[in-house]
Amino acid sequence: MSTLTIVANIIANQDKIDLVKGALLKLIDVTRAEQGCINYDLHQDNENPAHFMFYENWETRDLWQKHMGNQHLQDYMAATEGAVTSFTLNEMTKIA
Template structure:
């Protein structure tokens, strides 16, 4: 079964960039220790510092779905409510 790649895009409100970045950074060590997590890399745009992107690889969609329902992700969502202008993601299948 091919691995699942997730591109998660987060656009912080201009006055909440540092706060959102700090909250996103908290997710990294916890998520990297989760079953099925192959890669969980956070990026920040060089021209628009309010734009963040996680590049993720998971062993399966099921294990990624488990991640999406973890307490630490729920805590992030609660902490950043009102600080994120837009969130969107892409589920992609690794080809080569």
């Protein structure tokens, strides 16, 4: 099976940018240490600081699914409840 690429876009409420950014940053080290995580990179839009994007690569979809059920993601969801305007997630496969 090929590597699974995840692109997650998070748009914070304008008045909650720092809160969301702080909560997202807390996910990085613990996620990078997870089995199957190849990379887990957080980006912030240069023109819209409320827009964050994770670019992730995982060895398998099953290992990514395990990541999605971890406590640190539940903690993030609780910490940012009501602070995120939108969240989109794309599961992708590299083709070239």
